[in-house]
Amino acid sequence: MADVVRVNKEGLERFCAAVFEKLGVPRKDAKVAADILVLADLRDKGSHGVARLGRYVEGLKKGIMVPTDKSQVVHETATTALIDGGRSLGQVVGHRAMALAIEKAKAHGTGFVTVRNSNHYGIAGYYALMAVPHGCIGISMTNAAPLVVPTFGRDALFGTNPIAVAVPAEGEPFLFDAATSVVPRGKLEVYERQGKPMPFGWAVDARGKGTTNATEVLENLGKRGGGGILPLGGEGEEFSGHKGYGLAMVVEILSSVLAGGAFGLGTYAAEGSANIAHFFGAIRVDAFRPLADVSRDLRTFLDQVRNSPKAEGHERVYVHGEKGFAFERECLAEGIPLGPKVVESLKKVGGDLGVPWSS
Amino acid sequence: MADVVRVNKEGLERFCAAVFEKLGVPRKDAKVAADILVLADLRDKGSHGVARLGRYVEGLKKGIMVPTDKSQVVHETATTALIDGGRSLGQVVGHRAMALAIEKAKAHGTGFVTVRNSNHYGIAGYYALMAVPHGCIGISMTNAAPLVVPTFGRDALFGTNPIAVAVPAEGEPFLFDAATSVVPRGKLEVYERQGKPMPFGWAVDARGKGTTNATEVLENLGKRGGGGILPLGGEGEEFSGHKGYGLAMVVEILSSVLAGGAFGLGTYAAEGSANIAHFFGAIRVDAFRPLADVSRDLRTFLDQVRNSPKAEGHERVYVHGEKGFAFERECLAEGIPLGPKVVESLKKVGGDLGVPWSS
Numbered sequence: 001m002a003d004v005v006r007v008n009k010e011g012l013e014r015f016c017a018a019v020f021e022k023l024g025v026p027r028k029d030a031k032v033a034a035d036i037l038v039l040a041d042l043r044d045k046g047s048h049g050v051a052r053l054g055r056y057v058e059g060l061k062k063g064i065m066v067p068t069d070k071s072q073v074v075h076e077t078a079t080t081a082l083i084d085g086g087r088s089l090g091q092v093v094g095h096r097a098m099a100l101a102i103e104k105a106k107a108h109g110t111g112f113v114t115v116r117n118s119n120h121y122g123i124a125g126y127y128a129l130m131a132v133p134h135g136c137i138g139i140s141m142t143n144a145a146p147l148v149v150p151t152f153g154r155d156a157l158f159g160t161n162p163i164a165v166a167v168p169a170e171g172e173p174f175l176f177d178a179a180t181s182v183v184p185r186g187k188l189e190v191y192e193r194q195g196k197p198m199p200f201g202w203a204v205d206a207r208g209k210g211t212t213n214a215t216e217v218l219e220n221l222g223k224r225g226g227g228g229i230l231p232l233g234g235e236g237e238e239f240s241g242h243k244g245y246g247l248a249m250v251v252e253i254l255s256s257v258l259a260g261g262a263f264g265l266g267t268y269a270a271e272g273s274a275n276i277a278h279f280f281g282a283i284r285v286d287a288f289r290p291l292a293d294v295s296r297d298l299r300t301f302l303d304q305v306r307n308s309p310k311a312e313g314h315e316r317v318y319v320h321g322e323k324g325f326a327f328e329r330e331c332l333a334e335g336i337p338l339g340p341k342v343v344e345s346l347k348k349v350g351g352d353l354g355v356p357w358s359s
Numbered sequence: 360m361a362d363v364v365r366v367n368k369e370g371l372e373r374f375c376a377a378v379f380e381k382l383g384v385p386r387k388d389a390k391v392a393a394d395i396l397v398l399a400d401l402r403d404k405g406s407h408g409v410a411r412l413g414r415y416v417e418g419l420k421k422g423i424m425v426p427t428d429k430s431q432v433v434h435e436t437a438t439t440a441l442i443d444g445g446r447s448l449g450q451v452v453g454h455r456a457m458a459l460a461i462e463k464a465k466a467h468g469t470g471f472v473t474v475r476n477s478n479h480y481g482i483a484g485y486y487a488l489m490a491v492p493h494g495c496i497g498i499s500m501t502n503a504a505p506l507v508v509p510t511f512g513r514d515a516l517f518g519t520n521p522i523a524v525a526v527p528a529e530g531e532p533f534l535f536d537a538a539t540s541v542v543p544r545g546k547l548e549v550y551e552r553q554g555k556p557m558p559f560g561w562a563v564d565a566r567g568k569g570t571t572n573a574t575e576v577l578e579n580l581g582k583r584g585g586g587g588i589l590p591l592g593g594e595g596e597e598f599s600g601h602k603g604y605g606l607a608m609v610v611e612i613l614s615s616v617l618a619g620g621a622f623g624l625g626t627y628a629a630e631g632s633a634n635i636a637h638f639f640g641a642i643r644v645d646a647f648r649p650l651a652d653v654s655r656d657l658r659t660f661l662d663q664v665r666n667s668p669k670a671e672g673h674e675r676v677y678v679h680g681e682k683g684f685a686f687e688r689e690c691l692a693e694g695i696p697l698g699p700k701v702v703e704s705l706k707k708v709g710g711d712l713g714v715p716w717s718s
Contacts, residue, residue: 112469242537247535
């Protein structure tokens with residue numbers, strides 16, 4: 001792709017942080033939000049990366065997100081906490097909440113924090129990974145704007161509701177970070193742009209029937225007109241779509257229902273409010289067995305899986321996190337690849353706010 | 360089905376408990392193991408119910424399972440514990456471990472217990488549900504005999520590795536209880552018995568290629584000859600099979616790797632040993648918000664989902680646990696339906712041990 005620009009990580013972080021600062025976000029928080037955005041690009045999750053910067057800018061301008069951290073601990077025990085995000089930036093609230101979970105785990109073995117009244121927090125995996133340098137298993141999940149239809153249903157009732165779990169291992173950690181839907185919205189957008197039929201089994205139309213028409217599904221989602229993306233496992237029960245649907249419910253319950261936040265159609269329901277909820281957990285490995293032993297055994301297990309015989313026509317079995325960490329190494333050496341439209345949108349955002357773009 | 364026999368719950372529990380007692384299991388433990396087996400039948404999970412009694416009898420006779428509880432707490436903190444199951448009955452170890460997790464949650468907000476060197480523990484949901492009357496969210500997972508092939512792999516490296524999560528709600532609790540594979544082994548056995556091709560996308564052959572031949576897949580699994588069941592999401596990455604594969608890894612890691620037990624091909628690897636591992640968690644709801652508030656909000660959410668518009672051709676959207684609880688009510692009123700082959704196998708087991716069958 002000739003038009004792809006390779007951008008320096010630190011420069012991109014500085015640019016994003018400067019944009020946040022211009023909108024009233026304190027320097028420390030601006031850096032957190034910028035780092036989490038750029039990390040998504042580093043890990044090849046560009047749909048959650050700097051391409052979204054414009055949406056955060058818009059959210060801050062409209063007051064959906066407030067620039068200074070208004071989050072508050074509403075209730076707390078030695079091992080748990082409930083935080084009201086006060087409509088602050090999801091990354092800032094998420095970072096604070098996960099840090100609190102880790103602090104509790106370090107003191108008491110485990111820490112769990114649920115958060116209501118927050119905003120889109122970026123990639124779930126970032127928070128799970130925060131636990132790893134502290135010798136903890138990290139858990140992170142969030143609800144999101146309604147895009148996913150329950151099994152045998154017709155309306156999108158919950159988000160792509162990702163689950164992330166990170167576990168320390170010798171070498172790279174294990175990092176599971178996945179939406180509980182069969183695909184993210186971004187995959188439909190690719191087919192929409194290309195005007196091609198998408199695979200049957202990704203989404204349903206307004207009547208709840210399987211469809212290959214990505215444009216129609218996205219239009220319907222935009223106006224909450226019925227239909228949407230299918231849960232992991234697809235349509236009906238033949239390939240266990242009810243399991244993906246159940247996992248989405250678990251995320252919604254542990255995030256918003258437990259926290260007293262908005263669930264289902266309640267997110268992004270009122271003008272000027274997202275009301276997104278998250279759930280974070282940290283579990284200290286050495287509360288069970290010495291960290292070195294678990295890290296070694298996990299590496300053994302991961303290597304056994306990676307080195308196992310391959311399906312005909314395939315040369316690699318990947319373990320979770322592996323692809324993202326490899327992409328990150330490539331980006332650190334050669335720069336982060338950004339498409340021309342993304343670069344254009346960043347220049348526009350910077351231009352409007354007087355933040356110079358340099359790559 | 361004319362041949363199906365309706366059996367009284369208490370009678371079936373007494374019969375199974377008497378069988379366990381004849382094999383040296385103390386009365387209290389025999390009752391726990393029997394109750395968990397029968398509960399699977401009550402919840403329409405017959406593959407994990409009394410149809411397996413003969414396999415437990417065989418396991419006890421061969422010494423894969425020891426009749427008296429030899430489980431020991433190896434390491435413990437206020438919020439965590441590591442238990443060595445001492446090859447005891449999985450149900451007895453699981454019940455003890457989950458009770459310990461609940462005790463810790465009641466005292467400190469959260470409790471997590473990992474278990475190694477155990478045996479098949481029956482339905483995962485039983486343990487998760489134990490937490491609900493204590494006002495806790497319950498979590499239960501276990502590894503299992505290798506049947507499931509990783510994405511782009513060719514060999515079955517992990518079990519159907521179920522995850523169960525139970526949450527208190529007004530009326531019936533929410534209960535997610537599902538294997539992380541696209542289907543359980545039992546579904547393949549149905550197609551094998553009928554000699555029909557199974558749906559494409561459930562399993563791969565010894566070369567790692569999709570197949571509809573259930574008999575061949577089951578034969579290969581029996582001799583660890585390659586191929587096996589696919590993870591939730593199916594073959595390859597198009598429908599996100601790597602997500603089901605990742606969830607199976609999370610279960611394997613939290614159970615066996617954390618506990619220092621056998622993982623992957625290590626389960627059922629040595630003659631006379633299963634070396635199965637479990638993971639249990641309990642989180643006290645009122646460590647976040649009052650139990651009554653969360654129970655009410657969860658009921659509201661579940662009802663919103665149940666009452667949402669249905670896909671064309673469907674009349675119900677089910678929430679998780681609902682079907683099983685309805686089946687249980689029917690069984691309590693009319694008896695538990697058992698097929699003729701299951702009844703025959705139970706009569707044989709009872710006859711061999713001098714335990715009379717009466718239905």
